[in-house]
Amino acid sequence: MGPAPSYGRLRTMRQPNRPKAGPFRVAVAQIHPKKADYPANLAQIGEVIAQAAKLDPPADIVVFPETVATGYFLEGGVYEQAVPAEQFFKDLQEQTVQRGLTRAVDVVAGFYELADGIAYNAALYAQLDPDGGRIVHRHRKFFLPTYGVFDEGRFVRRGSRFEAFQTRFLPSAVLICEDIWHSISATLVALHGAQAIFCIAASPGRGFAGDQIGNQARYRQLLVSVAEEHSVFIFQSSLVGFEGGKGLIGGSMIVSPFGEVIAEAPTAQDAILVCDCHPDDVEVARANSPLLADLRGALGDVVEEMDRLKEEE
Amino acid sequence: MSVPVYFAERPSPEAPLAINPELVADWLVAFLKSEVIGRRGFQNAVVGVSGGVDSAVTAYLCARAFGPEHTYAFKMPYKKVSSPESVAHADMVIRELGCHGREVDITAAVDGYVMSNEPEISPSRLGNVCARTRMIVLFDQAMKIGGLPIGTGNKSERLMGYFTWHADDSPPINPIGDLFKTQVWALARYLGVPPVIVDKPASADLIKGQTDEDDFGISYHRLDMILHHLILGYRSERLSQMGFTPDEVARVRSRLDATHWKRHLATSCVLSDSAIGEYYLRPVDY
Numbered sequence: 042m043g044p045a046p047s048y049g050r051l052r053t054m055r056q057p058n059r060p061k062a063g064p065f066r067v068a069v070a071q072i073h074p075k076k077a078d079y080p081a082n083l084a085q086i087g088e089v090i091a092q093a094a095k096l097d098p099p100a101d102i103v104v105f106p107e108t109v110a111t112g113y114f115l116e117g118g119v120y121e122q123a124v125p126a127e128q129f130f131k132d133l134q135e136q137t138v139q140r141g142l143t144r145a146v147d148v149v150a151g152f153y154e155l156a157d158g159i160a161y162n163a164a165l166y167a168q169l170d171p172d173g174g175r176i177v178h179r180h181r182k183f184f185l186p187t188y189g190v191f192d193e194g195r196f197v198r199r200g201s202r203f204e205a206f207q208t209r210f211l212p213s214a215v216l217i218c219e220d221i222w223h224s225i226s227a228t229l230v231a232l233h234g235a236q237a238i239f240c241i242a243a244s245p246g247r248g249f250a251g252d253q254i255g256n257q258a259r260y261r262q263l264l265v266s267v268a269e270e271h272s273v274f275i276f277q278s279s280l281v282g283f284e285g286g287k288g289l290i291g292g293s294m295i296v297s298p299f300g301e302v303i304a305e306a307p308t309a310q311d312a313i314l315v316c317d318c319h320p321d322d323v324e325v326a327r328a329n330s331p332l333l334a335d336l337r338g339a340l341g342d343v344v345e346e347m348d349r350l351k352e353e354e
Numbered sequence: 355m356s357v358p359v360y361f362a363e364r365p366s367p368e369a370p371l372a373i374n375p376e377l378v379a380d381w382l383v384a385f386l387k388s389e390v391i392g393r394r395g396f397q398n399a400v401v402g403v404s405g406g407v408d409s410a411v412t413a414y415l416c417a418r419a420f421g422p423e424h425t426y427a428f429k430m431p432y433k434k435v436s437s438p439e440s441v442a443h444a445d446m447v448i449r450e451l452g453c454h455g456r457e458v459d460i461t462a463a464v465d466g467y468v469m470s471n472e473p474e475i476s477p478s479r480l481g482n483v484c485a486r487t488r489m490i491v492l493f494d495q496a497m498k499i500g501g502l503p504i505g506t507g508n509k510s511e512r513l514m515g516y517f518t519w520h521a522d523d524s525p526p527i528n529p530i531g532d533l534f535k536t537q538v539w540a541l542a543r544y545l546g547v548p549p550v551i552v553d554k555p556a557s558a559d560l561i562k563g564q565t566d567e568d569d570f571g572i573s574y575h576r577l578d579m580i581l582h583h584l585i586l587g588y589r590s591e592r593l594s595q596m597g598f599t600p601d602e603v604a605r606v607r608s609r610l611d612a613t614h615w616k617r618h619l620a621t622s623c624v625l626s627d628s629a630i631g632e633y634y635l636r637p638v639d640y
Contacts, residue, residue, distance in 0.1 A: 076637075076639050076640060077640055112639075114637045114639075115636075115637065115640065116635040116636055116637050116640070117633075117634060117635040117636060118636050118637070118640050246381060249373050249374055249377050249378045249381065250369075250372045250373055250374055251374060251377075252374065252377075253377075254377065254381075282388065283384070283385055283388035283389060283392075283393075284637065284639055285637045285638040285639045286385065286389070286638075288381060288384065288385060288388075309381075309384055
């Protein structure tokens with residue numbers, strides 16, 4: 042098995058005078074896939090992309106939830122439903138061709154990936170373009186929940202990297218669900234240079250004592266906290282629909298680099314959130330709250346602490 | 355100089371099992387619609403109404419999810435045991451909801467087996483025969499109507515194994531199966547189930563004069579708190595510190611541990627590396 046392809050990893054994220062992009066429009070879609078029906082779900086994804094392309098102005102980026110290609114809970118069915126990243130990209134690209142899209146659109150979408158006979162819970166950041174698009178980045182879920190209602194560790198292998206990558210709009214990163222529940226994941230991608238984090242999720246509702254479903258409220262806390270600490274945009278797309286009694290919460294969010302929730306989708310219903318984002322908000326937020334710069338300044342000592350922890354294990 | 359001291363607030367004893375009933379009701383209605391209409395393509399719900407709070411809550415949820423015109427409530431008394439009060443309360447539910455209601459008297463069906471073959475049957479065996487007979491009726495009526503039977507078992511009785519295997523637990527969908535009994539009471543009050551049904555002592559009504567709490571030897575309030583903490587992983591010592599007696603905890607724990615089998619399908623002997631449910635794993639909605 043050769044090395045995994047590195048689609049668009051940023052290697053020089055710290056260069057200071059990168060050209061600034063203008064405002065861009067993001068559409069965050071939360072939809073309910075049909076369980077284990079890849080063709081039907083591709084068609085649904087294609088319809089949403091076409092809908093987002095008809096906005097005025099059209100969306101530049103459309104974000105879909107974790108495992109939107111198949112549904113989340115597949116158990117042993119993962120191996121039947123997983124597809125190679127290149128196949129998923131080709132199928133997404135085909136959707137835009139079929140629908141006569143004339144303008145490039147970036148898409149973030151979750152799927153079960155099959156690579157060399159191994160399944161991963163993965164996401165693509167792809168640029169779909171009638172003149173030929175490309176896979177910009179592929180992220181494999183790093184932290185696989187394998188407790189309680191979750192059993193990912195049994196059926197898929199975990200990824201081993203956090204990376205940032207350049208897009209047409211902002212240096213970005215993708216995290217999948219539990220990835221962002223570990224504060225270190227967002228810290229690492231921010232250090233790698235990400236100014237936007239696409240967080241895709243499939244989160245079954247638990248905890249019904251408060252005004253909001255427990256894990257939905259927790260997600261809000263997490264995303265606000267991450268966005269504020271690292272001055273990054275967060276585009277979170279969360280699956281909806283019931284899968285065998287487990288209701289996926291939706292409630293997708295867009296959070297500004299100042300830690301403000303600027304758009305929030307309803308609980309458990311199909312929805313598309315649309316937001317126009319100004320890349321220079323990241324710079325302004327970081328100038329006023331230089332926590333990431335402080336961390337970077339202390340990075341040598343932080344790494345030393347990590348090394349000590351590893352030695353102690 | 356004395357520095358002010360601030361103590362952490364003591365959590366309410368009820369806090370761990372508190373629910374927001376409005377949020378729960380909306381979620382369960384969405385669940386019912388998704389599972390019954392969306393995934394299985396049925397429009398009608400079939401509920402056995404006993405006159406107790408669990409089946410009343412289930413019927414109220416079904417009426418919200420599918421409309422009273424698509425909710426079919428069946429009273430299935432065994433006239434030698436079922437209390438007239440239970441039947442009256444079941445009628446009350448049907449009347450309040452304006453849903454379809456029908457009585458199917460199972461006395462002759464049960465006695466057809468019992469009187470001819472097992473006249474000395476024990477009350478608990480008779481209870482099981484009644485429960486299984488009710489499921490025959492419910493599934494047949496569901497087929498006739500073009501509907502799906504909806505389960506009514508709550509989490510407390512499921513954890514205590516306080517149900518008849520392949521009877522109460524057999525409907526394919528159960529909206530209240532993850533709610534403890536005390537949570538069902540809270541939901542019932544929110545849904546507007548008549549107080550006379552919510553506030554009466556819970557009874558399986560399989561044996562004359564029987565109540566659940568007498569059978570358990572502990573109140574539902576205490577039982578639910580013990581169950582909640584045990585299944586989260588708290589040890590008996592911590593439960594003692596919370597004010598539960600060792601006897602209460604031991605009684606609940608032993609019943610919980612002795613009834614895992616009732617919460618599973620039949621055990622098959624594994625002979626291959628494609629054994630269903632062991633190697634061959636697919637979710638219910640796959």
